Amino acid sequence: MAATDDPNPPKRRRRRTGQSSASLGQVAELAGVSTATVSRAFNNPDRVSEAMRSRIFKAAEQLNWVPNAAGRALASARTRILGAVIPTLDNEIFARQVLGLQDGLSPHGYTLFLGCSRYCGEAALTEVRAMLEHGVEGIMLVGRDYPDTLFRLLRAHRTPHVLSYIYDPGLDHPTVGFRHDEIFAQLTRAHLEAGHRRFALIFQNVEGNSRVADRLRGVRETLAEAAAPLPEDQVLIGEGTLQFGADSLRRLMSLPEAVRPSAIICGNDTLAIGALSMAQRMGLQVPKDFAISGFDNTAISEMTAPPLYTAEIDNYLVGREAAEMMLRRLKNRKAPVEHLELQPRLIARASI
Amino acid sequence: MAATDDPNPPKRRRRRTGQSSASLGQVAELAGVSTATVSRAFNNPDRVSEAMRSRIFKAAEQLNWVPNAAGRALASARTRILGAVIPTLDNEIFARQVLGLQDGLSPHGYTLFLGCSRYCGEAALTEVRAMLEHGVEGIMLVGRDYPDTLFRLLRAHRTPHVLSYIYDPGLDHPTVGFRHDEIFAQLTRAHLEAGHRRFALIFQNVEGNSRVADRLRGVRETLAEAAAPLPEDQVLIGEGTLQFGADSLRRLMSLPEAVRPSAIICGNDTLAIGALSMAQRMGLQVPKDFAISGFDNTAISEMTAPPLYTAEIDNYLVGREAAEMMLRRLKNRKAPVEHLELQPRLIARASI
DNA sequence: TGCAATTTTGTAAGCGCTTACATCGGAGGA
DNA sequence: TCCTCCGATGTAAGCGCTTACAAAATTGCA
Numbered sequence: 001m002a003a004t005d006d007p008n009p010p011k012r013r014r015r016r017t018g019q020s021s022a023s024l025g026q027v028a029e030l031a032g033v034s035t036a037t038v039s040r041a042f043n044n045p046d047r048v049s050e051a052m053r054s055r056i057f058k059a060a061e062q063l064n065w066v067p068n069a070a071g072r073a074l075a076s077a078r079t080r081i082l083g084a085v086i087p088t089l090d091n092e093i094f095a096r097q098v099l100g101l102q103d104g105l106s107p108h109g110y111t112l113f114l115g116c117s118r119y120c121g122e123a124a125l126t127e128v129r130a131m132l133e134h135g136v137e138g139i140m141l142v143g144r145d146y147p148d149t150l151f152r153l154l155r156a157h158r159t160p161h162v163l164s165y166i167y168d169p170g171l172d173h174p175t176v177g178f179r180h181d182e183i184f185a186q187l188t189r190a191h192l193e194a195g196h197r198r199f200a201l202i203f204q205n206v207e208g209n210s211r212v213a214d215r216l217r218g219v220r221e222t223l224a225e226a227a228a229p230l231p232e233d234q235v236l237i238g239e240g241t242l243q244f245g246a247d248s249l250r251r252l253m254s255l256p257e258a259v260r261p262s263a264i265i266c267g268n269d270t271l272a273i274g275a276l277s278m279a280q281r282m283g284l285q286v287p288k289d290f291a292i293s294g295f296d297n298t299a300i301s302e303m304t305a306p307p308l309y310t311a312e313i314d315n316y317l318v319g320r321e322a323a324e325m326m327l328r329r330l331k332n333r334k335a336p337v338e339h340l341e342l343q344p345r346l347i348a349r350a351s352i
Numbered sequence: 353m354a355a356t357d358d359p360n361p362p363k364r365r366r367r368r369t370g371q372s373s374a375s376l377g378q379v380a381e382l383a384g385v386s387t388a389t390v391s392r393a394f395n396n397p398d399r400v401s402e403a404m405r406s407r408i409f410k411a412a413e414q415l416n417w418v419p420n421a422a423g424r425a426l427a428s429a430r431t432r433i434l435g436a437v438i439p440t441l442d443n444e445i446f447a448r449q450v451l452g453l454q455d456g457l458s459p460h461g462y463t464l465f466l467g468c469s470r471y472c473g474e475a476a477l478t479e480v481r482a483m484l485e486h487g488v489e490g491i492m493l494v495g496r497d498y499p500d501t502l503f504r505l506l507r508a509h510r511t512p513h514v515l516s517y518i519y520d521p522g523l524d525h526p527t528v529g530f531r532h533d534e535i536f537a538q539l540t541r542a543h544l545e546a547g548h549r550r551f552a553l554i555f556q557n558v559e560g561n562s563r564v565a566d567r568l569r570g571v572r573e574t575l576a577e578a579a580a581p582l583p584e585d586q587v588l589i590g591e592g593t594l595q596f597g598a599d600s601l602r603r604l605m606s607l608p609e610a611v612r613p614s615a616i617i618c619g620n621d622t623l624a625i626g627a628l629s630m631a632q633r634m635g636l637q638v639p640k641d642f643a644i645s646g647f648d649n650t651a652i653s654e655m656t657a658p659p660l661y662t663a664e665i666d667n668y669l670v671g672r673e674a675a676e677m678m679l680r681r682l683k684n685r686k687a688p689v690e691h692l693e694l695q696p697r698l699i700a701r702a703s704i
Numbered sequence: 705t706g707c708a709a710t711t712t713t714g715t716a717a718g719c720g721c722t723t724a725c726a727t728c729g730g731a732g733g734a
Numbered sequence: 735t736c737c738t739c740c741g742a743t744g745t746a747a748g749c750g751c752t753t754a755c756a757a758a759a760t761t762g763c764a
Contacts, residue, residue, distance in 0.1 A: 303629035
């Protein structure tokens with residue numbers, strides 16, 4: 001097996017990457033060092049001598065080198081990417097959570113993949129699958145309404161996850177959020193304490209959204225305890241929009257006076273504000289003609305006439321804490337499942 | 353150079369990837385074929401026989417295989433990732449553009465990296481750099497207010513980009529949007545036609561936001577043409593919030609009657625709604641005491657008292673068209689720079 | 705001054721995939 | 735029947751990086 005001819009015929013293998021940007025190898029060449037040293041200069045600066053380091057940095061700068069994440073990911077089995085699945089960007093609640101998430105994560109060098117489920121478990125699954133392909137190291141999900149397949153997939157990939165916007169120590173998944181039933185029980189009690197006994201509800205859709213289900217439950221249980229009736233036909237459920245709020249109010253206020261509700265609990269501020277604007281148009285006085293409450297404390301809620309009785313949760317903080325929890329899980333994969341309860345704040349205003 | 357001993361001592365090289373999820377190689381092994389065939393079965397199904405294909409799919413399913421994007425990216429120099437940089441998620445305008453973007457892109461198998469610049473060029477640059485590291489194939493940016501470095505970086509990486517939310521055929525970058533000056537000129541004319549001559553402006557911050565600058569210019573030029581004065585101390589600029597809108601209105605309405613404006617042009621609906629709510633609190637009649645207009649046509653703008661005169665652009669469509677344009681640029685790298693002008697719609701309501 | 709301990713740098717394998725090229729086995733034409 | 739052609743499959747290189755281990759350079763200390 002002596003070396004006779006040229007052992008490697010000049011097959012001229014592919015040259016796919018055009019003249020595109022520089023590689024670590026080229027930086028190494030320009031700096032006159034090995035690729036290992038360049039890699040270390042960037043990832044473990046203190047394992048490289050001062051002189052060498054500045055020589056390498058200069059070369060990198062000169063070539064305008066930007067490291068290739070795919071190469072890094074393949075070699076190190078780390079991507080520094082995290083994923084977040086939210087219902088929709090079209091809602092400032094979730095947008096603000098994402099903001100908190102990004103602020104909590106980027107100082108640690110993580111980039112965020114964002115997916116919207118539009119309240120559909122299957123869509124969420126698709127998003128998660130795409131994220132796993134891209135090697136996300138962890139995933140944050142809003143709520144718990146996802147198919148089992150999704151959680152099984154996560155487990156199979158050993159990808160940690162955190163559920164945000166809910167607090168549920170009974171769950172085998174880490175959660176960061178609050179008790180939706182509890183805060184709606186509080187809102188309900190506020191109405192009861194103001195002496196109301198005839199209730200109606202205007203709520204957003206509940207299917208595929210256990211948070212709304214929890215809110216409804218909180219209201220129902222509290223009313224039941226107080227032995228206050230809640231006629232089922234006065235529980236109006238539809239889109240969580242201004243329009244549905246307005247339409248629902250008109251419907252409720254068209255009822256015969258004997259059964260007309262004196263207190264209306266809305267599933268969020270948007271519904272309540274829609275109702276309030278309809279009340280104004282109908283010439284009704286709030287809270288004289290009826291009391292109303294919302295949830296979220298959107299910016300406009302303190303400017304309505306009258307200002308809206310509501311409650312708020314710091315959604316930026318929810319995102320921020322979810323980020324922290326994710327970082328902890330990433331650091332210690334076998335830590336026990338954590339739960340963090342945040343406290344919503346009741347905002348007592350004139351609409352009750 | 354004869355082969356004497358074992359040429360490759362059992363060094364037992366690293367075994368980094370734990371027992372993590374399956375690789376294409378394992379799928380190949382289970383199906384009893386080469387890795388090349390597995391790859392083809394997924395990427396070029398028609399280059400593989402029917403029987404083989406189903407055998408491979410079965411094996412993949414059995415192992416719960418999810419392809420590794422890093423490996424694919426490295427081998428194919430394609431990532432199927434695109435990036436989008438928006439000022440902030442905290443604004444439904446941009447959130448809706450992102451929604452349009454995702455809807456336009458995901459049918460084509462692209463995933464989206466999202467970055468927020470918070471109206472800061474440097475922050476945008478950081479985001480873009482991170483995206484380039486991750487090998488995005490193209491980037492969509494809101495507006496044109498970015499440092500030159502950013503565009504140079506993009507050019508160096510041969511990464512196509514599209515600017516959204518503006519239309520400017522004079523720019524050497526593709527744009528999808530509308531003329532901010534033009535629509536504000538129209539809004540201004542609406543006031544003029546209603547007979548107003550004494551104007552004030554309530555606008556969001558203009559630095560680092562050429563769109564707001566364009567809007568202001570549109571107003572100023574139109575007023576100048578009509579020889580209507582615009583005292584500089586009645587151009588109020590601050591945060592684009594309800595609060596600033598409300599505060600500004602109070603300030604304007606506290607002016608001596610002789611100089612008090614009869615028409616107020618706001619840079620967006622939020623400012624106008626803030627002003628409107630303050631007017632209500634002050635017991636002022638709109639449009640009797642003053643006329644006011646906004647921009648965006650937010651959901652609530654038709655429910656204010658009175659409903660707000662405004663204009664709207666279909667932001668979902670902006671995102672959608674930006675996606676299409678990006679796809680075209682991706683398909684044909686050397687296509688000439690395109691510009692798409694979308695038309696905002698004037699929404700004439702009772703506040704003028 | 706000499707040698708071990710320590711730091712700094714180099715060598716080269718391999719991460720999971722795609723793809724140029726080689727090979728193999730019919731099908732079809734002469 | 736032989737040969738060509740073509741479709742299906744295999745072989746193996748290499749994408750850009752990290753890192754275990756080896757080698758070299760430097761330091762510390764007796």
